[in-house]
Structure formats: C-alpha cells, structure tokens
Amino acid sequence: MNTLSRRILGAIPVLLGISFLVFMLMHIAPGDPVSLLLGDDATPADIEQTRRELGLDQPLLVQYWDFLSRAVRGDFGRSLKFNEPVMKLVFERLPATIELAFISLIVAIIIAVPLGVYSAIKHNSLFDHAGMSVALIGVSLPNFWLGIMLIYFLGGQLNLLPVAGRIEYGIEVKPITHLYLIDSLITGNFTAFWSALQHLLMPAFTLGTSLAAIVTRISRSSVLEVMRQDFITTARAKGLSEKTVIWRHILRNAMITIVTILGLQLGALLNGSVITETVFSYPGIGELLIQSISARDYKLTQVLILFFAIIYFVVNLLTDFLYSWIDPRIKF
Amino acid sequence: MIGLKHLKIWVGGIILAALFVCGVASPLLAPHDPQAQTLEDRLRPPRWAENGSPAYLLGTDNLGRDILSRIIYGSRISLLVGAATVIFAGLIGCTLGAVAGYFGKLADDIVSKISEIFLAFPFLLIAIAIMAFLGQGVVNLIMALMLSRWVQYCRVVRGEVLSIKERDFVTAVKALGGRDGYVLLRHVVPNTVASITVIATFAMAIVIISEASLSFLGLGVPAHIPTWGSMLSEGRSYINRAPWLTIFPGLAIFITVFGINLLGDGLRDIFDPKLRRQR
Numbered sequence: 001m002n003t004l005s006r007r008i009l010g011a012i013p014v015l016l017g018i019s020f021l022v023f024m025l026m027h028i029a030p031g032d033p034v035s036l037l038l039g040d041d042a043t044p045a046d047i048e049q050t051r052r053e054l055g056l057d058q059p060l061l062v063q064y065w066d067f068l069s070r071a072v073r074g075d076f077g078r079s080l081k082f083n084e085p086v087m088k089l090v091f092e093r094l095p096a097t098i099e100l101a102f103i104s105l106i107v108a109i110i111i112a113v114p115l116g117v118y119s120a121i122k123h124n125s126l127f128d129h130a131g132m133s134v135a136l137i138g139v140s141l142p143n144f145w146l147g148i149m150l151i152y153f154l155g156g157q158l159n160l161l162p163v164a165g166r167i168e169y170g171i172e173v174k175p176i177t178h179l180y181l182i183d184s185l186i187t188g189n190f191t192a193f194w195s196a197l198q199h200l201l202m203p204a205f206t207l208g209t210s211l212a213a214i215v216t217r218i219s220r221s222s223v224l225e226v227m228r229q230d231f232i233t234t235a236r237a238k239g240l241s242e243k244t245v246i247w248r249h250i251l252r253n254a255m256i257t258i259v260t261i262l263g264l265q266l267g268a269l270l271n272g273s274v275i276t277e278t279v280f281s282y283p284g285i286g287e288l289l290i291q292s293i294s295a296r297d298y299k300l301t302q303v304l305i306l307f308f309a310i311i312y313f314v315v316n317l318l319t320d321f322l323y324s325w326i327d328p329r330i331k332f
Numbered sequence: 333m334i335g336l337k338h339l340k341i342w343v344g345g346i347i348l349a350a351l352f353v354c355g356v357a358s359p360l361l362a363p364h365d366p367q368a369q370t371l372e373d374r375l376r377p378p379r380w381a382e383n384g385s386p387a388y389l390l391g392t393d394n395l396g397r398d399i400l401s402r403i404i405y406g407s408r409i410s411l412l413v414g415a416a417t418v419i420f421a422g423l424i425g426c427t428l429g430a431v432a433g434y435f436g437k438l439a440d441d442i443v444s445k446i447s448e449i450f451l452a453f454p455f456l457l458i459a460i461a462i463m464a465f466l467g468q469g470v471v472n473l474i475m476a477l478m479l480s481r482w483v484q485y486c487r488v489v490r491g492e493v494l495s496i497k498e499r500d501f502v503t504a505v506k507a508l509g510g511r512d513g514y515v516l517l518r519h520v521v522p523n524t525v526a527s528i529t530v531i532a533t534f535a536m537a538i539v540i541i542s543e544a545s546l547s548f549l550g551l552g553v554p555a556h557i558p559t560w561g562s563m564l565s566e567g568r569s570y571i572n573r574a575p576w577l578t579i580f581p582g583l584a585i586f587i588t589v590f591g592i593n594l595l596g597d598g599l600r601d602i603f604d605p606k607l608r609r610q611r
Contacts, residue, residue: 017449025465136597140590142541144548144561145582148568156572271456275545279568290549293464305453305461313452 004321011317016068018313022306023067026298027060039296076303081295086303090285095178096166097284100207100277101269103181103200105262107208108215113258115212116219120254121246123224131216138213143272147206147279154202161202164281168195203280207272211265215258222257226250263319270308340598347591354404355411362401363389366558370396375574391576393567399576402558403584409552409559410588413470413543414536417477422532424478425485426524432486433493434516443490447483455480456542463551470553473546477539488531492524526603533596537589544585560585 034051035042042050051057055066070076076086112135119131155163167173167180173192176183181200184192226232227250235245274286281287285304292300354361364387374396377384384391390399432443450458462476496502497520505515546552547561555562560581567577 013445014448014452017445018452021449022461025461028462028465136593137590140537140541140586140593142544142582142585142589144545145564145578145585148564148571148578149582152571152575152578268454271454274456274460275549278549289460293460294550298465301461301464305457308457309453312454316452 007317007320011313014313015310018309019068019071019306020064022302022309023064025305026302071306077299079292079297079300081292081297081300086300089288089300090304090307093283093285093288095180096282097273097277097286099179099181100200100203100282100284101266101273103204104207104211104269104272107204108211108265109262111208112212112215113219116216116258117223117251117254119216120220120223120227121250123227128220132220135213135216138209138216141209143206143210144275144279146209147202147276150202150206151279162195162199163202166196166199166283167192168199171195199282203276203282206279207269207276210272211268214265214268215262218261219254219258222261223250223254225257226253229253260319260322263322264316266312266315266319270312338598340594340601344591344593344595344598347587348595351407351411351588351591354407358405358408362398362404363387364398364401366397366402366405367556368397372396375570377574378576381576390580391574393563393577394570394574399563399580402563403560403581406558406560406563406581406584407588409470409547409557410540410543410585413474413477414540416474417481417539418532418536420474421478421481421535422485422528425482426489426521426528428482429486429489430493430516430521430524433490434497434512434520440490443486447486450480450483453480455538456545459542459546460549460551463546468550468552468554470557473543473552476546477542480542481535481539484535485528485531488527489524492527493520496520496523530596530600530603533592533599537592537596540589540592541585 034047034054034056038046038050055063058066074087078084079086079089082089115131115134119128122128151163154160162168171192173180173183173189173196174187176186180196181193184190184196232245232249235249236242240249270286273284274289276282277284277287278290285307289301289304289308291297292304370392373385373388373392374394376388376392376396378391379386379389381391388398388400390403392398393402428443428447432440453461458480459476462479463472466472466476493516502515502519505519510519543552544559544561544564547559548565550562550565552561553559563581564578564585567574567581570577
C-alpha cells in the first residue's frame with residue numbers, strides 16, 4: 001500500500017473521532033437540547049414533535065449513525081436563525097474567510113521571513129535582539145485588542161480605512177470565484193478591487209501579526225540550524241562569497257522548513273479568524289460561528305465546528321505530504 | 333549572554349508576581365468597588381486628561397465604574413483561570429504522556445489516537461465549542477481551556493519519557509529490581525520537570541489570552557464578573573468617545589502575557605541544551 005492511501009486510511013479513525021466529539025457536543029449541553037433549540041416558550045407538544053423530527057428519541061448510537069450518514073451526503077439540515085440550508089450558509093461565507101486568511105498569510109510572510117532570516121544571519125547582534133523582542137511583543141498582543149486599536153487610530157482618528165464589512169455598500173462584484181479581489185480583477189472592476197482591498201487591510205494585519213511573530217522565530221531558528229551544518233562550513237572553506245553562501249546554500253535549505261511551517265500555521269489563522277472577523281464585522285465563517293452561538297443555533301454551530309476541524313485536519317495532512325515531497329528523506 | 337537571560341526571568345517574574353499580588357489582594361489594592369456605579373461620573377477620562385477626576389486614575393466606564401479597580405479585580409479571573417488550567421491540564425497531559433511513553437504498546441496507541449483527535453481542532457475552537465454548549469461560568473471555562481491544552485503537555489512528556497527510559501541510569505534502577513511505578517515516578521518523571529516548567533509557562537500566557545478572547549466573545553465567565561476581555565468587549569462600542577475603556581484593559585492583558593512569555597523564554601534558554609549550544 002502506498003504512503004498516500006496509508007495516510008488517508010489512517011485519517012479515517014481520527015475523522016470519526018472528530019465527528020463523534022462534535023456530535024456529542026449537543027449532548028453535553030446542560031438540559032434538554034430540544035428545549036434549548038426551541039427556546040423558553042415552546043409547549044411540551046412542540047418539544048415532543050421536534051424531538052421526533054430530529055430523531056432524538058432514538059438510542060445515542062443510532063442518532064450518531066444517522067448524523068454520520070447525513071454528513072457524508074453533505075446534508076446538515078437547516079439553520080434555525082437564518083432558515084436556510086446550513087451548507088449554503090457555510091459556502092456563502094467561506095470565500096471571505098479564505099480571502100482573509102490568504103492576505104494575512106502574505107502579510108505574515110512579508111513581515112516575518114526577512115526579519116527572522118536577517119536576525120539569524122546577524123545572530124546575537126543588536127538587530128537580532130531587537131527582532132526577537134518585536135516577535136515576543138507580537139506573540140503577546142491579543143489580536144482582538146490590536147484590531148480595536150487599529151479601528152480607533154486608522155479608522156476613527158485618521159479616517160484612512162473602512163472599519164467593517166467586506167466591501168463598500170452599493171458596490172457590486174460579479175461572482176466568479178467569490179473571492180472579491182480576484183473577481184474584481186477578472187472583470188476589470190477596479191473600484192471594487194480597491195474597496196475590497198481597503199476592507200481587508202486592517203483585518204489581515206490584525207490576523208497576520210500573531211502569525212508573523214511565530215514565523216519570525218521559526219525562520220530564525222531554521223536558518224540558525226542550517227548555518228551550523230557541515231556543508232555550510234565546506235561552502236565557506238572552498239572560498240564562496242558570503243552572499244552566495246547565504247542565498248544559495250543557507251536560504252534554500254532553510255526555506256523548506258519555513259514553507260512547511262507556514263502551512264501548519266493555518267490552525268492559528270482559523271483560531272484568529274473567529275476573533276478578527278468578529279472585531280471587524282467581516283462576513284466570514286468565523287463571524288458566522290459567533291452569530292450562530294449567540295442565536296443559540298446549535299445545528300449551525302455544530303456543523304461549523306465540524307467544518308473548521310475538517311479543514312484544519314485536511315490542511316495538516318496536505319502539509320505532511322508537502323513536507324515529504326520537499327524533503328524526500330522524511331517518510332511516514 | 334547570561335545577563336539578558338536572567339533579565340528576562342527577572343522582568344517576567346516581577347510581572348507574574350504583580351499579577352499574583354493584584355489577584356490575591358484586589359480588595360486592598362482597588363481604590364473603588366469594581367461594581368459601584370456613579371452615574372454622574374460616567375465616561376470620565378483618565379486623571380491626567382482634560383475633564384479627568386483625581387478620584388479615577390484611569391477614568392470610568394459607561395456606568396461610572398472605576399476602570400482601575402475593574403482591571404485590578406479582572407486580574408483575579410486571569411490568574412485563577414490561568415493557574416487552574418495550567419495545573420489541571422498539566423496533571424492530565426503529563427500523566428497520560430508519561431504512561432504512554434513509558435509503557436508503550438496499547439497505552440501509547442490509545443493515548444496517541446486521542447491526542448491526534450484533539451490536535452485536529454485548532455485549540456481555541458475546542459474551547460469555543462465547549463463554552464457554546466456548556467454556557468458561561470468559571471468552572472466551565474477552566475474545563476474548556478483544560479481540554480484544549482492538555483495535549484501539548486502529553487506530547488512533550490511522552491517524547492521525553494521515550495528517550496529517558498532508554499538511558500543507562502533507568503536500566504540500572506530496573507536491574508536493581510525497581511518496579512515500573514517506582515522507576516517512572518522517582519527516576520523518569522523528575523527528569524521531565526524542566527520541559528514541563530517551560531511548557532507550563534508558555535501555556536499560562538496562551539490561556540490568559542484565550543480566556544480574554546472567550547470573555548470578549550461573550551463565552552467566558554458570567555457578565556457581572558469583571559474580566560479584561562469583557563471590559564474590552566463592553567468598551568468597544570465607545571471606542572471613539574471613550575478609548576480608555578479599551579486601551580487600559582488591553583494593556584493589562586498585553587503586559588501580563590508579555591511578562592509571562594519573557595519568563596518562559598528565559599527559562600527555556602536555561603533549560604534547553606540545544607539552544608545553549610547555539611549561543
């Protein structure tokens with residue numbers, strides 16, 4: 001059996017475990033889930049009917065099997081708050097989150113990789129200590145606070161950037177990929193592109209900062225790791241210029257780790273997206289999760305959590321493959 | 333650079349100690365009752381600003397409550413949730429990690445599979461999920477954060493135990509007739525303390541930010557208890573009129589987390605031999 005199929009088969013028990021945990025969430029809620037779903041003014045008859053409709057009168061394992069078989073078919077029922085199929089809501093909001101995560105990743109790379117690499121090359125210098133202090137500050141900044149402060153200074157005081165939403169009200173983008181930046185470029189609608197970009201800047205910076213802090217440290221340590229290897233000593237010994245040693249030998253090898261770690265940090269972006277989207281009222285799935293929780297829309301909450309976990313799991317799996325593809329010495 | 337390393341530990345330690353003192357002695361330190369509302373003094377700016385009052389150093393909120401007192405009382409929740417989560421998650425994670433690493437086979441398989449499932453969730457999401465279904469409350473919050481944090485301890489301790497159990501001194505104790513429980517508790521686990529201390533310090537920082545994030549989202553402790561996260565959330569709507577409502581609680585979170593991360597960094601510099609070589 002090849003590595004790919006072994007890894008995919010190995011993922012099945014984990015995915016089953018995830019789905020079981022998410023299924024059980026509804027049952028750990030104190031009190032009757034149906035009364036919670038229907039609210040305080042439901043009559044006993046309503047409760048009984050909904051209980052039957054949802055299959056909650058069945059044994060737990062039967063209910064889990066039902067949940068699982070519907071989930072595999074992509075049927076997750078309807079949202080109570082929005083009165084629409086859950087999957088429709090998720091797919092409407094998903095492009096916004098993807099766009100935000102992608103721009104945040106770019107922000108993080110632009111800040112972190114040069115800072116980390118240069119800190120390592122100038123190891124133990126003033127720049128190194130300053131760079132690491134900046135990274136430490138970045139890790140310690142609560143991103144919701146950073147977001148609010150940006151809203152206050154850049155949005156409120158200086159009036160430079162819009163403080164909420166995904167695009168200015170009234171500007172329409174013809175949906176192709178549902179990613180506003182790309183769609184507006186394809187259709188040549190530069191007003192929409194500019195507006196979407198402006199709306200993305202503050203949330204992406206907020207979300208990108210904490211990631212940048214982690215990536216700076218990792219970039220620095222992977223460059224340091226490579227610098228200690230014998231082949232670097234050899235490269236220097238054969239008289240290569242420092243520039244060639246750094247660009248051709250150190251950076252090329254250090255990039256393997258950096259690129260992979262960036263993939264693995266998607267979890268940090270998902271964590272952060274829930275909070276960042278809430279602060280900026282940015283219409284992605286993170287904000288949808290918080291809306292569904294405050295509306296006590298348990299069905300939608302359950303599906304969103306399952307969705308987050310599956311995206312995270314699949315990306316980690318892909319990163320593992322990417323890792324072994326970049327560095328064939330690694331086997332699973 | 334021994335000086336810098338010790339400086340990190342000192343500065344971080346002092347900040348953590350200050351959090352501890354604020355948390356334990358809040359009734360003595362807070363100039364006002366954190367719940368007392370003085371409506372005629374509502375939205376009063378900090379003392380040094382125009383229209384500020386000497387009675388309220390950091391100003392008041394929309395209900396006329398003293399910001400400084402609420403920040404001091406808010407440290408209680410950060411301290412309580414942070415310490416309790418780190419201790420309980422540590423106990424669960426270290427026990428499972430040590431058992432899995434030492435005994436291997438079935439124990440290792442089961443623990444590894446369970447950790448893999450927990451690792452499949454971004455950790456804050458586990459906490460959000462649990463709080464969404466369990467509802468607000470200090471105990472629920474500690475439980476939610478604990479369930480999302482134990483895996484980190486488990487993985488590190490398992491890895492350490494796997495390597496320690498193969499060392500000669502462990503073989504020697506076993507050859508002298510030491511039983512598994514004795515070897516594990518007296519000889520293996522004590523050798524993991526350095527790593528556990530470092531993870532626990534960083535975990536405390538992450539837990540404090542997570543608690544503040546959950547409170548900010550309205551998924552933390554009940555609304556009547558002052559916390560830094562809920563102060564930020566309440567102050568958000570007044571951001572342009574009264575920015576001090578959000579600036580100061582945010583600074584409190586930042587300084588605390590920065591201090592603890594600094595302490596963790598310093599401890600790691602001391603304990604991690606790999607990093608020592610790099611210097």
